[in-house]
Amino acid sequence: MSDSYLTFVNSPWGRRLAQAAGLPQPLPLQRHRSGQQSLVNPVIVAGAGRLMTQVQRVFSDTDTVAATPATLNAPSTVKVQGAVFDASGLVSLEQLDELYRFFYCNARRLGQHARVVVLGTAPEHCADLPQAVAQRALEGLVRSLAKELRRAITVQLLYVAPGAEDALDSSLRFFLSRRSAYVSGQVVRVHAPVDGHVTVNWDKPFAGRRALVTGASRGIGLAIAQVLARDGAHVICVDVPQAHDALQQAAGAVNGSALPLDITAPDAASLLQAHVSQYGAFDVVVHNAGITRDKTIVKMSESAWQSVLAVNLQAPLCLSNALLECEGLNPGGRIVCVSSISGIAGNLGQSNYATSKAGVIGLVQGLAPRAATQQVTVNAVAPGFIETQMTARIPLMIREAGRRMNSLSQGGQPIDVAETIGWLAHPASGGVNGQVVRVCGQSLLGA
Numbered sequence: 001m002s003d004s005y006l007t008f009v010n011s012p013w014g015r016r017l018a019q020a021a022g023l024p025q026p027l028p029l030q031r032h033r034s035g036q037q038s039l040v041n042p043v044i045v046a047g048a049g050r051l052m053t054q055v056q057r058v059f060s061d062t063d064t065v066a067a068t069p070a071t072l073n074a075p076s077t078v079k080v081q082g083a084v085f086d087a088s089g090l091v092s093l094e095q096l097d098e099l100y101r102f103f104y105c106n107a108r109r110l111g112q113h114a115r116v117v118v119l120g121t122a123p124e125h126c127a128d129l130p131q132a133v134a135q136r137a138l139e140g141l142v143r144s145l146a147k148e149l150r151r152a153i154t155v156q157l158l159y160v161a162p163g164a165e166d167a168l169d170s171s172l173r174f175f176l177s178r179r180s181a182y183v184s185g186q187v188v189r190v191h192a193p194v195d196g197h198v199t200v201n202w203d204k205p206f207a208g209r210r211a212l213v214t215g216a217s218r219g220i221g222l223a224i225a226q227v228l229a230r231d232g233a234h235v236i237c238v239d240v241p242q243a244h245d246a247l248q249q250a251a252g253a254v255n256g257s258a259l260p261l262d263i264t265a266p267d268a269a270s271l272l273q274a275h276v277s278q279y280g281a282f283d284v285v286v287h288n289a290g291i292t293r294d295k296t297i298v299k300m301s302e303s304a305w306q307s308v309l310a311v312n313l314q315a316p317l318c319l320s321n322a323l324l325e326c327e328g329l330n331p332g333g334r335i336v337c338v339s340s341i342s343g344i345a346g347n348l349g350q351s352n353y354a355t356s357k358a359g360v361i362g363l364v365q366g367l368a369p370r371a372a373t374q375q376v377t378v379n380a381v382a383p384g385f386i387e388t389q390m391t392a393r394i395p396l397m398i399r400e401a402g403r404r405m406n407s408l409s410q411g412g413q414p415i416d417v418a419e420t421i422g423w424l425a426h427p428a429s430g431g432v433n434g435q436v437v438r439v440c441g442q443s444l445l446g447a
C-alpha cells in the first residue's frame, strides 16, 4: 500500500508546505539493491576497544576514516555514510565523555541514510560495577541518538561477549548496510557461535541450503522467500491449501517448491517430519504465517481467541519441537520466528494477537538454549507497522498513526523484515541466539 503523505512531503511543493507548517518530513528509505555494494562507505571509526581488528577486517575492501584527535575534538563537516564507535573497552563513567565528544563533533558529518553502530561489552560480562554501569548507559545514548539524528539515519548498539569477537562480522555487515534501513535503536547481544567457525560466501550465503518459510504466498512471507532465494537458498514455500494458486506462483517466482499445509492441522508436524525424511533436513525455518482477529476482549469470540493463538504461537512451538526432535534442522540451522511490537507493548483490540506474539518471545528465549545443543539458533523479529494486506485492513486514522509513530516517520516494507531475517538466518550469525530484534523504525510502542 502506498504512503501518500511520504510521497507528498517529498515533492517540491509538499516539502515547502511541510516545512512551513512544521510537519514531519520523512525521507523515503534507501534499501539494498542487488549488485550494489553491501556496506555503506566511507565510515568513520573511533574508540579503543577490543573489537577494532574485527571492524577493520569487515571494512578491508572499503574506505574507513580513522577518527583522529582532530576529528574527535573539533566539529568537522566532511560527510561520511556511517560511524562505528568501539566502546567495548569503556570501564568508567568518565570515559562516557569520549562518546559525547565523538558524537558532538561528528553527528553533522553523517550523511542522509547513514548507519551508526556502537560496540560494547554487555553489563553481565563486566568485571566490576563502574564498568557495568558505563556499559549499560550506552543503551540510553544509542536510543536517544536514534531519535535525534533523523534524516533516515539508524543507530544500534551491539554488545559483544568477550571471546565472541570473531562472531561480530555478520551483524556488523547487516547494520552497516542498506539492508537494515527500517531497524533502529536496537540492542543486540553477540555471543560465541553455537556452531563454531564457518566459512562464508558473503555474496550467496545460503547457496546449497534449504529454507522453509510459512505463510510464503504473499506479504512478508513472500519477501522472506525472495530474499533467501536471492541469497542462494532453495526455498520450500508453505501456505494454506486455499492459497494454492498464490503459493504456486510464489514458489515459481523464487525457483523453490510449494508445500500446501495448514500449520495448525493436527498432522502438520508429522507431515513436516515425513518431508524431512524424504528430502533431508532444513537449514533455515522461518515461522512467518500469522493472522489477526481484532476485537476488544469483551467482544471477542472464543474461536477468534483460539485461532490466533493456534496459528501464531501453537504451530511454531509444535513444529519447532517436532523438527528438533527428528533432527530436521542441520547443525548450523536457524529458526526465526515472527513476533510483533504488539507482543512487546500490547495493543488495544489485540489481546489475542499480543498474547500470541508475546508467547513467541517466550518461545524464542526458552528454546534457544536447548536448540543450541544441536548447533541451531532461535531468534525472532518483531515488526512494527509494515505495509501489507494485513495493515491495509486497519482503519485509516489508526493506520496513519501507526505509520508515523516511529523515529523514521513511516511504515516499513516487507523487504525490511525479510532482510533482517536474512541476517538472523545467515550462516555467520551463529553468535546471535535467543534475541528479539524489532523492525519498526524505533516505534514509540513498547519502546
Ligand SMILES: NC(=O)c1ccc[n+]([C@@H]2O[C@H](COP(=O)([O-])OP(=O)(O)OC[C@H]3O[C@@H](n4cnc5c(N)ncnc54)[C@H](O)[C@@H]3O)[C@@H](O)[C@H]2O)c1
Residues within 6 Å of the ligand: 214, 215, 216, 217, 218, 219, 220, 221, 238, 239, 240, 243, 261, 262, 263, 264, 287, 288, 289, 290, 291, 311, 338, 339, 340, 341, 382, 383, 384, 385, 386, 387, 388, 389, 390, 391
Ligand atoms: N504487517 C505488519 O505490519 C506486521 C506487523 C507485525 C507482525 N507481523 C507478522 O508478520 C507475519 C506476516 O504478516 P503479513 O502482514 O505478511 O500477513 P499476511 O496476512 O499478508 O500473510 C500471512 C500469510 O500467512 C498465511 N497463513 C495464515 N494462516 C496459516 C496457516 N494456518 N497455515 C499456513 N499459512 C497460513 C496466509 O495465508 C498468508 O499468506 C505475521 O506473523 C504477522 O503477524 C506483521
